[in-house]
Amino acid sequence: MATLWVGSRKGLFRFDDGPGGWQVAGPPAFLAAPVTVLLDDPRDGALYVALAHGHFGCKLHRSLDRGASWEELKPPAFAALATTDAPTVEMLWCLAAGGADEPGVIYAGTLPGALFRSADRGQTWAINQPLYDRPERARWFGAGYDHDGIHSILVDPRDSRHLVLGVSVGGVWITHDGGQTWDLGGRGFVADYIPPAQAEDLVMQDPHLMVMSPSHPDRIWCQHHCGIYVSDDGGRTFRESRDVKPSSFGFGVAVHPRDPDRAWFAPAQKDECRVPVAGKFVVTETRDGGRSFAVHDHGLPTGPAWDLIYRHAFVIDSSGERLAMGSTSGSLWVSGDGGAGWQHLSAHLPPIAALAFAP
Amino acid sequence: MATVRFTSHLVRHRPLPGAVAIGGTVAEVLAAVFAGDDLLRGYVLDDQGRVRKHVNIYLDGALIADRLRLTDPVGPQSEIYVLQALSGG
Numbered sequence: 001m002a003t004l005w006v007g008s009r010k011g012l013f014r015f016d017d018g019p020g021g022w023q024v025a026g027p028p029a030f031l032a033a034p035v036t037v038l039l040d041d042p043r044d045g046a047l048y049v050a051l052a053h054g055h056f057g058c059k060l061h062r063s064l065d066r067g068a069s070w071e072e073l074k075p076p077a078f079a080a081l082a083t084t085d086a087p088t089v090e091m092l093w094c095l096a097a098g099g100a101d102e103p104g105v106i107y108a109g110t111l112p113g114a115l116f117r118s119a120d121r122g123q124t125w126a127i128n129q130p131l132y133d134r135p136e137r138a139r140w141f142g143a144g145y146d147h148d149g150i151h152s153i154l155v156d157p158r159d160s161r162h163l164v165l166g167v168s169v170g171g172v173w174i175t176h177d178g179g180q181t182w183d184l185g186g187r188g189f190v191a192d193y194i195p196p197a198q199a200e201d202l203v204m205q206d207p208h209l210m211v212m213s214p215s216h217p218d219r220i221w222c223q224h225h226c227g228i229y230v231s232d233d234g235g236r237t238f239r240e241s242r243d244v245k246p247s248s249f250g251f252g253v254a255v256h257p258r259d260p261d262r263a264w265f266a267p268a269q270k271d272e273c274r275v276p277v278a279g280k281f282v283v284t285e286t287r288d289g290g291r292s293f294a295v296h297d298h299g300l301p302t303g304p305a306w307d308l309i310y311r312h313a314f315v316i317d318s319s320g321e322r323l324a325m326g327s328t329s330g331s332l333w334v335s336g337d338g339g340a341g342w343q344h345l346s347a348h349l350p351p352i353a354a355l356a357f358a359p
Numbered sequence: 360m361a362t363v364r365f366t367s368h369l370v371r372h373r374p375l376p377g378a379v380a381i382g383g384t385v386a387e388v389l390a391a392v393f394a395g396d397d398l399l400r401g402y403v404l405d406d407q408g409r410v411r412k413h414v415n416i417y418l419d420g421a422l423i424a425d426r427l428r429l430t431d432p433v434g435p436q437s438e439i440y441v442l443q444a445l446s447g448g
Binding site for chain 2: 053054055056057059072074075077078079080081084086087088089
């Protein structure tokens with residue numbers, strides 16, 4: 001049986017794929033609380049849910065019994081400083097499991113942008129000070145939110161000390177020594193939202209989401225603010241996929257677990273018009289490393305639809321055949337055939353921020 | 360002993376502690392209240408100990424003046440209300 005966790009603006013929902021097909025399973029958890037990101041840790045089955053209460057701040061909850069019960073953990077926090085403008089964590093934007101050889105290690109990316117690490121399954125957290133102290137961080141800036149933030153944390157399955165981060169807006173950051181030193185990646189990105197002379201400035205890039213091929217970790221796919229990019233050297237350099245129809249703008253990207261050339265996207269029109277092109281909601285797929293793209297619409301709305309898929313709401317499972325996507329309009333779709341056809345599970349969920357298949 | 364009352368919205372998230380505490384300022388009173396539940400502190404104050412942007416604290420019927428350090432003086436019969444703001448929901 002497959003399980004899909006759905007993190008929404010109004011709580012956490014669970015869907016199971018049983019003998020009768022996909023069905024909602026049980027009442028929602030954290031009803032009315034905004035879920036910002038999820039982690040279903042494949043190493044030990046722990047489930048983590050980050051919330052961003054409108055009044056009471058960001059919170060972190062963990063379940064060790066697959067959602068039957070929850071315990072609240074103290075979330076990552078910035079150190080107290082004397083200055084009146086000192087930062088506070090406003091949102092957990094990314095949660096990632098450490099390597100297979102690091103049981104209990106999880107990472108969190110926050111708004112404002114910082115990387116935190118826990119070595120005890122979220123009980124305690126420490127900020128990565130070398131990254132936070134980089135002078136380039138002063139040039140990071142917010143996109144969609146008031147602050148910059150870290151939304152992608154990729155852990156190399158060959159080497160747990162090799163991390164690749166995506167920062168909006170702040171570029172691609174790479175460490176090979178577990179976070180003691182960091183280098184900027186992202187050469188090849190071109191940003192059209194800054195003056196032309198700065199368009200290739202590595203710090204001013206906005207990678208909306210990055211995913212690492214599990215089978216070929218040097219292959220990284222990036223849905224950038226200004227297009228679809230692919231890297232074959234672990235994020236140091238990227239090449240752009242050009243002339244992608246109907247659009248190369250979007251937020252989410254999923255990569256096949258065993259075929260690094262195969263990736264899926266949920267396009268929207270463009271920056272200033274974040275809806276499907278001409279109201280035609282589709283998924284695009286490449287099977288040749290981004291040189292060509294197929295358009296899938298079977299099972300998707302035939303009439304005008306204005307669904308937008310957020311960056312953490314487009315996921316693939318370990319089989320490579322099952323995908324899911326959830327929209328800001330509260331629709332949820334799954335595919336069981338590699339994205340060629342889609343089943344509409346609900347049109348009535350709250351706005352969906354994050355999905356996660358159970359491993 | 361100042362009396363502290365919390366919005367009922369918080370009951371959904373944390374068990375609320377006893378309603379009276381000793382302290383010369385709002386910060387001291389709340390620190391005594393939060394002593395048994397550090398997670399509750401994070402619902403009212405941010406990482407820097409400031410009142411969260413969308414939380415209001417009333418002292419004897421008026422919004423506190425110092426949202427950064429909560430130095431408003433508290434009397435022995437004071438009433439402190441910790442409420443969610445209408446913004447931020």
